[in-house]
Amino acid sequence: MSNLLIRNVRIMDGDAADIRIRDGVIADIAPELEPGDAETVDGGGHIAIPALVDAHTHLDKSLLGLPWYKNDVGGGSLIGMIENERRIKRALDYDAHVQSMRHALRTVAYGGTMIRSHVDIDTEGGLRALEGVQQTAEKLAQVVEIETVAFPQSGLMIREGTAELMDRALEMGAHLVGGLDPCAVDRDPKGHLDTIFALAEKHGKGIDIHLHEGGEMGLFSMDMILERTEALDMKGMVTISHAFCLGMPDFRRVDAMLGRLAALDVAIMTTAPSSSPAPLVRELDARGIRIGAGNDGFQDTWGPYGNGDMLERAKVVGQRNNLRMDSEVKRALDICTGGGAVAMGKPRFALETGAPGDLVLVSGDTVVQSVVSHAPRKLVVKAGRVVARDGKTLIDAP
Amino acid sequence: MSNLLIRNVRIMDGDAADIRIRDGVIADIAPELEPGDAETVDGGGHIAIPALVDAHTHLDKSLLGLPWYKNDVGGGSLIGMIENERRIKRALDYDAHVQSMRHALRTVAYGGTMIRSHVDIDTEGGLRALEGVQQTAEKLAQVVEIETVAFPQSGLMIREGTAELMDRALEMGAHLVGGLDPCAVDRDPKGHLDTIFALAEKHGKGIDIHLHEGGEMGLFSMDMILERTEALDMKGMVTISHAFCLGMPDFRRVDAMLGRLAALDVAIMTTAPSSSPAPLVRELDARGIRIGAGNDGFQDTWGPYGNGDMLERAKVVGQRNNLRMDSEVKRALDICTGGGAVAMGKPRFALETGAPGDLVLVSGDTVVQSVVSHAPRKLVVKAGRVVARDGKTLIDAP
Known part of the structure; x- marks a missing residue:
């Protein structure tokens, strides 16, 4: 040792x-x-x-090391971006192991030693992405701890066979059950959430669900997530990533939801995006909610930005939240180091x-x-x- | 030559x-x-x-090269931040020439060859900041073009003697008349705007006014600016910096204002801030409004962020506006190069x-x-x- x-x-x-x-x-x-x-x-x-923690990324999406991908799709439609990604990956004969090695080592070079990666599980790629990322996790076990989330990127209820693949992914060792916009993508919030919570219960694993849904729709989905978290006694085992709806202007609505998130010890992962509403650090801190941060995918078919640097992400968190005092910037850093580990349910990195x-x-x-x-x-x-x-x-x- | x-x-x-x-x-x-x-x-x-253009900064504020300034004031109160800055500059016996040299040369190192700098004019510092920045502009005349805006940072109507100093600053060669939040800071929009437009008329110079005021208050101040722009026949000679109110959610209100800004050829300068509403590139482009971008002050008493790099600012503009397509990112770059020069009323930098x-x-x-x-x-x-x-x-x- x-x-x-x-x-x-x-x-x-x-x-x-x-x-x-x-x-x-x-x-x-x-x-x-x-x-x-x-x-x-x-x-x-x-x-x-303390070492940096990327608590929300996608190791199976980066195009690092490949020729520059010229994006002519843009960010207008979530479904459009999802379909474009599948098309490009097919055309490239995308190798999730090689690409996740490149992405993970880039993160390590910047000081990241813990990563939570969502990994696409769908009826086209099957379990190949997970296999590739797991291979990387094993090779890099002494370099960076990689946690995987079985992520139904292409939808769950709208693509028959995905739930069964998720089940197999969890058997194969994916650490958490993922999910995605139960209203906006799957258009069946009850079906989506019942399915992922059943998978979590069956495998005794936690959940980390992407929730881009804004405003009232996002709060509605969040409400249904919390109902199930409570009913299945999953306090402390659920994470909501992005949670844009917590950035809606009606603070009374937001604060009531923050109280419920705190009571069920739900963690929030954020990229501190500049172009959409986002959960705000001061408001979550006032409720004692665990916060982690992530780079999300970078230099992929979704967009050209990002580089794997969680220290730069701490700056982004600070700017997004208008944190100007030194003590506040240090809290932004904590979210990208020890606080991020805690949000992942791991021991706090600390000196x-x-x-x-x-x-x-x-x-x-x-x-x-x-x-x-x-x-x-x-x-x-x-x-x-x-x-x-x-x-x-x-x-x-x- | x-x-x-x-x-x-x-x-x-x-x-x-x-x-x-x-x-x-x-x-x-x-x-x-x-x-x-x-x-x-x-x-x-x-x-x-094309070379980079910083169309909105403050050469007389940076603490570059000085010991790290530990910020314990934060961003809660604009007036509080203004007063804190005066106090710190007094304590440091701040040298605007030395500091503006450091700031300007940092910008040049990153590829910026044109800068519009607001320069504090107030009853405490008098014209010293302008003298220091003018000295820098002269020394660096073959390196970077520096345009100065006489900026009443501490307020105009609330500090007697400031208008007279502004008048002298313009006589001394300041290129534009500045202004600041006529409602929120001066609490006298009529007095403030009548004063700065009278100065502009007297000296035959343009205006570049800071407008942080949000929502309806910002639109009200903007309306009063446009009234005067039209009445004094100053089409194409007025710039509004920040213009946060153009990021308000009520797009019908915003779009009506964008139409009027376009008709009077008012330019908008933005930092593409992540923590506040901001003018959006696509919406302004749809109206053909000139847009420039700036780093604003960096590493000063206002906050720790920033470095003088307008190429990084192009990235920030892209992210803030959710610009993901290559063609869109190139527009973000244009705002920080040739488009920024045009927003300043200068010939377009172009290859x-x-x-x-x-x-x-x-x-x-x-x-x-x-x-x-x-x-x-x-x-x-x-x-x-x-x-x-x-x-x-x-x-x-x-």
Whole structure:
């Protein structure tokens, strides 16, 4: 097991210290620790922050490393974008293992050591995407923890056979049951939600459902999700991703829903989008709701943006929520590090004894300055193992 | 005068060519041009785009190069942020010349060769900020064109003596008359607007007014601005910066206003903010309204974000407006290059014969890929003079 001593780092904005990680866990943080038989690395006085967590992405969508995809579809229609993706992937003979390796290692290079990835399950691709991502998760097990969500991207009730594939995906080891806009895409909220909650119950797994539906429609779907969460005693086991409806202007409606989300300990994952309403950090924090953040897919058929950098995402979260104080920007960072792990139901990444040995060294004068400039990553450590240096992973991407 | 031949570049996503710039203007674009007596630089096959334009910033606010400013004020109150800035600048004995040099040269390093800067005019700082920025504009005249707006940041009607200082600022050469939230800050829209339009009339100069006011209040102020624009025959001479009210949900109200803005050829400058309503590119384009973009102040007492990179701003504009198609992202870029120059009432930067000799070489596979990755700048050319290479200006910042 790991036995690593990182010398001479600044603990967030605090004093210089050494960090000892033993058996994957932070064993000691203090100045001038004795190396003993530990592998020793010089931290160069850089700032140590907890490792980054991408709590919402799609490892099976990126076109990284392929010729530039010229997008002429745009964002007008969700169904149109879904169909376009299937068409392009078919034409490219898309290899989910190779692409998920590229995507995951890019994330690691930026300091991400934990990823929750939705993986398309549909009657066209079958379980191939999941197989490819699982292969990547296994190969990179010592580099980045990858959690998979069986995600019915093309719809569940509208494509016969998808529920059975989801069932097999969960048997194969997908960690969570996914879902997608039960009204807008499936046009059968009862059927969609009954199906995914039944799968969750059968397999004893949690749920992470995409909910892009806005305003009252989104609140209606959310209400039906919460009914089932309560009825099946799934407190703490449900995540709602995007949850755009929580950004609707009628705050009385939103706040009532936030109270119910808090009571059932439902986690919210956000990309902090700039072009749509979104759950707001201050409002969710006031209710103590767990929040994670994600890059979502990047450089895929959906759009050209993004790069896998969750430190840059912390900046985006800060800007989206008008967080200007240093203390607020640090909360945005927390959502992309320890808070994101907690939102995933995992132990909090933190720079303290007993926490997971997952951390990143970044250059910069202060933590906030590092966030706003998405400063270079000097060293990335996963469970006490060095996995990237100077923005490059030790394992090469295919 | 300049006589420059840039060999072997790609013209946007087009074919390889050479670019000749003579006397500050693009004289020829074709493969294998004869060098003659021109200074010759190798473009290395990089992508040439028109130079970037920051059409809305504050050169007299940045804290670049100073110790990190820990913000504990936040964004709750506009007046609070204004007062905090005055207090901090006093404590720092703020040097507007040095700071504006740092800010402007950072912009140039990223490929910006034209800047419109609002400059604080108030009864505390007097004309010192303008003097400092004018000194910078003069020193950098061959590097970046800097246009100044006399900006009553601390209020106009609520601080006696400010109008007289504005008058002197315009005599001193400030290019435009500024203004600020005539209802929300000055609480006297008639007084504020009558004053700034009288100054514009007296000096024969245009207006660029900050309008953060949202919803109906913003539309009311905008209505009063348009009344005066029409009455004083100032078609094409007025700019409204931010114009958050144009992002209000009631599109019938917005669209009626867009029609009037178009009729009076009022330009809109935006930062494409993610945390507030904002004018939307597609809607303004449908009316043919001139749009420029800006970084606004960065790393100042207002907030920690931003860096002076208008190519990154093009990405922000694209994301804020949900522009996913390559053609749409190129429009976002245009707003930050040639379109921004036009919004400022200047000749369009463009890669064509007769256009200003202001351009940037960026690395990347395609223009859109360069935008979304805010790719490294290899060469920056202002009016046929090389002013930055590999992200570094040829002149050092103080």
